[in-house]
Amino acid sequence: MNHENWSKLARIMSKRSLWMIHFCTGCGAMEMPPVMTSRYDMERFGMHAMATPRQADVFLVTGYLAVKTLKRVVQVYEQMRDPKYVIGFGSCTINGGMYWDSYNTIKDLSKYIPVDVYIAGCMPRPEAIMDSFLKLFDMIDKGEAIGWQKYHKYYDQYKRNQRMAFSYRLDEVKDIKEDDKE
Amino acid sequence: MITLTIAIFLMGVIVVGLLNKYPKTAGIIAFFVSLIPFFALLSWSSVMNITLPSYLQFLNFETSWQYNLGPGTLILQITPLGWFFLLLLSSLFPMVILFSISYFRSNAGGFYAAMLLTMLGSFGILLAQDMLTFYIFWEIMSWSILALVIRGGDRKAIVSYLSFGALSAMLILFGFMLLYFKTGTFVFAEMHLDASNLVLAAITLIVSGFAVKGALMPMHVWAPHVYSKSEEPFVAFLSGGLSKLGYFGIMLFMYGVVGFSLLSSWGTFRGVPLFGYSLAVVGAFTAFAGTVLAVMQDDLRKLLAYSSIGQLGYIAIGLGIGTPLALTGALFQALNHTFFKAVLFLAAGAVYYRTGKYKISELGGLGYKMPFTFLASLFAIFALAAIPITSGFAAKWLLYEAAIEKKFLFVTPIMLIAGVGAFLYVYKILYGVFLGEPRYNVKEAPLSQLVPMWILVLPLIIFLIFPGWFVDLTAPILQGYEMTAIPHTPYTINTSLAKYNTLAVIFAFIGTLIFAFILYLSKPQEKVDHMDNYLAGEPPELYDYISMHASSKYYEPFEEVFYPYFKRGAERMWEIILAAGEVFGSGARKIYTGIVGDYSIYILLFFLIMVGWWLLW
Amino acid sequence: MVNYIDLTIQILVAIGVTALGFAIGMLFNGIARKITARIQNRVGPPIYQGYIDVLKLFTKKTNISHGWIFDLAALFSVAGIALAFLFLPVAGVSLLSGEGDLFLILYLLAIPALGFALGAGASGNPNAAVGIMRALMTMLAYELPLVMVIIAMMVYYDTTSLAVIVQKQANMHWAIFIPVFFIGALVADMALQGMLMEKPFDIPIAPHEIATGPMVEFGGKHLGALMLYKMMGIVVETTLFVDLFLGGGVILSVSQFGWLAYVVNFIVWFLLILFVFFIALLINAVFPRFRIEQALKFYWKYDALVGLLILIWIFVGVTP
C-alpha cells in the first residue's frame, strides 16, 4: 500500500473514531449531555468522551476562557497526540461573546491554539453541535482539518500570543509559589 | 580435608577479626575462605550422580569424617539432602561476602568473622550424621547469628532473637534427649524408632524447634525485628540461606530419621499423615498471614521479612504433604526462595547504599537511575510472584499439584490467594522504590554489588528452562526415603493430574512477544519527562514542590479491611503466654515457704504418690 | 526427529487462532457498546467500531513514551494475553493446553496484568498508581471465590488440566447441569464480572474518579496495545468460564462428524462466550460502581461463603 492510500485510510479511521475530551469551562457545557445521551447520541459516529488528553483526538472548548483557564487548555492541547482537532464552542470562543469587554477572558481562541471548526451561538443547540461534527468529518475526509499541522508550523507565534495573554498572571503565580516555599 | 576446612575457617575467623581496621582486605580474605564449601560441594557431586569434569574437582574432599570426643563420636558425612542444601548455602555465601566488600566502609572485621562462623556452623549441620554433632554446630551457628544481630544494635531484635533462639535450642535439645532416651544412640543411622508416643513427642518438639528458625507462625515473631534491624548482606544470607536450615532439619527428622511410614502410623487423615497434615495447615496459615502482613508494611526490609515468612510457609506445606511431588515442590521452593529473596535483600542493600533510605514512601523512581539493580530485582520479583517466565512458577505449580493430588480442598485456595497477595506487595516494591517520580539523582550500584545480584539471578533462569534438571537433583534425595522422583524430561514435568512443558511456554511467549514487538515498532515515539503528565490540565511545573508519588499508605483500603483482624498479632499471643507463665510462676513460688515442716510434708506426699503409682501400675 | 511439517502447521494454526481471538475481541467491543446503547435507548456505534478504534490508535502520527519500562507495558500486555489464549482449549481444540494446566493459565493471566502495571507505574502519574492499587485489590477480591470453585472442580474431575476437564464434559455432560456446579457457575460468574472489570467492579478504571486509572498516560499505539489486551481479555476470560462450566462449547465429537464438528463447535463456542459476556453486560448497564472495600467485602463475605459451601460439599462427597 503506498503512502497516499495509507494516509487516506488513516484519515477514514480517524474520522470514524473521534475520541473527545471536553473542557467544560463555560455554560455551553450544559448542551453536551443531550448530545451524548439518547436524544442525539453522538456515539452513532463512534464519538466518545474520554477522560484524558492522551487518549483523545478532538478537543471541545465549551465556552469562555479566563486567562487562568487558557493555561490549562494549552497544557491539555499540547498533551494530545497528532492528529488532533479543536472545536470552538459558542460565541465566547469566537470573539468573546458577552464577555467581549471582560478584563479577564480571552477574545479569540484561534490566536492561542488552532481551531478547526467553530460553532456560533450563545449557546449553540445540540443540532448545531452535531452539524459541526459532520463538518469536521467532511474536513478530515478532504484533508482540510490541518490545525495540528499549523500549530507545529507557527509554533513560535502561538507561543508568543499565549505568553502575552498570561504574562502578568504567570508572574503572580510565581510570587505565590515563592511565598509558599518560605 | 574436612579437618583442614574447619581449621581454615577458624583461622580465617581470627585473621579477619583482627583486620577490623582494613575492611577491604578482610572482605577479600573472607571471600576466598568462603569459596571452600563450594569446592567441597563440587568434589562431592558424585553423591548426586553428577559427573563433573575433573578440572572442577581440583580439591578432593573425603566423603565422611569422624572425630572421637569423650562421650561420643562426631560424624560428618555427605548425604544427598545435605548436598542439596549445601548447594544453596555455599553458592549464596560467597556472593553475599562479595557484596559486603563494597557495602562496608569501616568496622567490618567482626562482621566477616561472625559470617564465617555461621557458614562453618551450617556446613557442620548439613553434614552431621549424629545428634551430638548436629547440636554442636547448630549452637555455633545460632550464637554467631546472635553476634551479627547485636551488630545491628536494635534492642528489640536482640531480645526477641535471644529468647526465640533459646526456645528453639531448648525444644531441639529436649527432643534429642527424648530420642536418646528411647534409642540409646546419637547416630541417626543406628536409631530404630517405633510408633510410640514418646517418639511422637520427640519429633513434635524437634520440628517445632526448627520451625522457629524457619519462621513458621506463630514462632516467627523474631524474624521481622531481626530482618529489619540488621545489616543487609547478613539479612540476605539469613533469609535466603540460614532460614532453610530449619526446613533442612524438619525434612531430615521427618523423612530421614522417622520416615514416612512411621509418620503414617500415628494416624492419617485423607491419606496424609496427621502430623504432616497439621504442618501443612500451619504452613498455609503462615503463607497467608505473612502475605497480608507484608502488604501492610512501609519499611522495605519489614516487607521483605514478612514476605519471607509467607514464602517459607509454602515449603512447610510441601514438607507436610510429603508425597514425592510435594517434596520436590518444597525443595524447589527452597531453592527459588534462596536466590530471589537474597537478590531482593541485596537490592534493598544497594538502594540503601545509594540513597540511605529504607522507607518505601520516601523512595521512588530508581528504575531509570539504577537500571541493572532494577532488572535483577524485577527477575527476583517475577520469581517471587511465580510468573511463569522464571523458575518460581514451577515450584508453586508442583506444590499446587501435590495439594490437589491429595485433595487438600481448603489449603489450596489459601495457597493461591497468598500467591495473589504476593502480587500486591511486589507491586508496592516496584512502584514505591523503582517506578514513579524520580526523587534521587543517584548512580548505579557499584559493580561488586551488581555482580553478586546477577549471578544469583542465573539459577532462576536456568531452572526455568530446565526444571527437569532440578528433578534430577531431587532423585537421590527421594531415593533415600524410598520414593521415586516424579516423571520428567529436561523441560517437562508430568504429574498424575497434568503436564507442564516449559519449552512450550517459553517459545509461545517469545512468539507472542515478537508479534507484540512488531505492533510496537509500527510507529515512532518520543520520550517525555515524568513531569509531562496528565493532571487534569494542571501545569505541574508550577507545582514542582508537590510530590506526585502516591506510595505512602499505598494499600490503605486493604489495611482498613484487614488491620482489625491482624492488629493483635502473634506478639500479643506470646505476651499472654508470658503473663500466664508469670502467674503460674508466682503461684509456684508460694510452695517454697521456707518452713522445714512444709518441706517434709512435700517429701512425704511425693513418696506417697510414688508408692501409690507403683502399687497401681 | 521433529516432524517439521506438523510443527509448521501447528504454528500457522496458532497464529490463525490468535488472530481470530483478537478479531473476536474487537467485535465484542462493538457488540458491547451497541448493546449498552440499546439498553440506554440510544442507537449506538456500528458493530465494527472496535476495529476502527484500534486501527485509529495504531495510525496516530505521534506517540509518547515515558521510557523503556513504560514500553514494556505495551509488549507484555499483548504478548501475555495472547499467550494465555494459546493455552486455553477453544471449542474443544487444544492448541497448547495439553502442555500446561489451569494453574498455569491463572498465572499466565498475571503476565499482562503485571506488565501493564509496570508501565502504568513508570508513567509516574498518581492516578495510574491509584488505579493499579485498585486493580490489584479487585484481583485479590475476585480470585478467592473463583479459585474455590475451580479447585472444587479440579478435585471433582480429578485433574488440573483444562483440556481434560473439557473432555470429561463431552457428550453434553456439562458441569453446569450438576446442581453443585450450577451454584458454582453463579459464584464464578460474579467473579467474572470483576475479572472483566464490568460495572459494579469497574473500580480500577473509574473514568470519572481517577481518569481511567492505569491507562491515564497511554495514548496512540500504547493505548492501542492496551485496547487489544482488554478486548482479548474478554475472550480469554469468557472462554475460561465456558470451558469450565459449559463444556467448552463442544456439542459434536470430532471423531464422528469430522470437519463439520469443528465448524459447529466453533459457532457454539462463539455463541456461548457471547452469551456469558451478554450477562456481564446486562449487569454492567444497570449498576453503579462499588467502592474498593465494598467490592472486597462482597467477594470475601458473600461470594466466598457460597464457594466455601461448595468446597464443603465436595469435601464430604469425594473420598480420597
Ligand code: SF4
Ligand atoms: S457563548 Fe454564551 S453560552 Fe457559550 S460560554 Fe459564552 S456566554 Fe456561555
